[in-house]
Amino acid sequence: MKRQLIIATAAAAALVAAGTVTAVAVSNDGAGTARSGAPVTAQPAAHDAGSGTAQVQDRRSSIRMQDDDANGQEDIREARTAKVTASDAAAAAVKAVPGTVAGLDLDADRPGLVWDADVLGKDGKWHEVTLDAGNARVLNQHVDQDEDDDTRERAALHNARTDAGAAARTAAASHGTVTSVELDDDRAKAVWEVETVTNDGKEHKLLVDPQSGKLSAVPAHDADDDNDDDGADD
Structure with a gap:
């Protein structure tokens, strides 16, 4: 089955995330590295006890972009604008939620340009992680309550x-x-x-x-x- 990647939009009190990641310089070969020369890393975001939802100080992407596909060029525009590659996004997602990435999607939505990652955590639960497409910072993270047979x-x-x-x-x-x-x-x-x-x-x-x-x-x-x-x- 194909799982839908959903950006969590619940409004909650903002807390400072446990850490950020360095911005990445990428090329079309997909081999992204941190501008400092170090591999991209991400720290787990702070969690609201008992909610399963990560709370981040600023849930908006550093790349402001509206979801507009009026001329059919949305994917092209997003690809040319993103600074974080898919492989770097996958690495950042499993750094935030240890497990295995099942899906990634580059998308412009309310937070701006983001990578949506669907992760099967080591805890056996499905997690949805939203990452800034400009620097791989975790913008949101929550447990998917989907009850489908997977x-x-x-x-x-x-x-x-x-x-x-x-x-x-x-x-x-x-x-x-x-x-x-x-x-x-x-x-x-x-x-x-x-x-x-x-x-x-x-x-x-x-x-x-x-x-x-x-x-x-x-x-x-x-x-x-x-x-x-x-x-x-x-």
């Missing part, structure tokens, strides 16, 4: 030899900036589905095998289905 997805994540960050780096090496990574277990065999944008503005959808790490294009019939869905929305 046994298949959990097993696929547990058995994967290639994680979300590695899948993102593989796709970025030859296909530009990654804007989304998701473990798709609706197929006969689970696979990482990765969306990218190249410098010429073209969007690509790719598949990365969780076991071998091999990159491949989305099958033609899947691409046709996507085109049909796009047409149905018009």
Whole structure:
């Protein structure tokens, strides 16, 4: 099943986060590092006791951007503006919530430009982490209360030899900036589905095998289905 990445919008008293991360300098190959030369790190945000929700002093991204896809260029605009790569976002997410990343999505919403990360924590719970796309700072974090049967997805994540960050780096090496990574277990065999944008503005959808790490294009019939869905929305 595919899990929906949701940005928590609950209004709560702001507390100072336990730490921040250094801003990152990135390139289209997906290999982001801190501007100081050190790897990107993130500290867990402070929690409201008993609520399961992280509270951060400023929940807005350092990159102000509105969610506006009127001209169909939203993904391209977001990809060109983000300073944190998908692989760096994955690393920051598991630093905040130890576990395994199941999905990443670059999105402009009320907080600004952010990475939404879906993490299966070592505590066995699903966590949704919102990260600043400008510096990987944790903006929000909470436990997902979704009661859907996710046994298949959990097993696929547990058995994967290639994680979300590695899948993102593989796709970025030859296909530009990654804007989304998701473990798709609706197929006969689970696979990482990765969306990218190249410098010429073209969007690509790719598949990365969780076991071998091999990159491949989305099958033609899947691409046709996507085109049909796009047409149905018009």
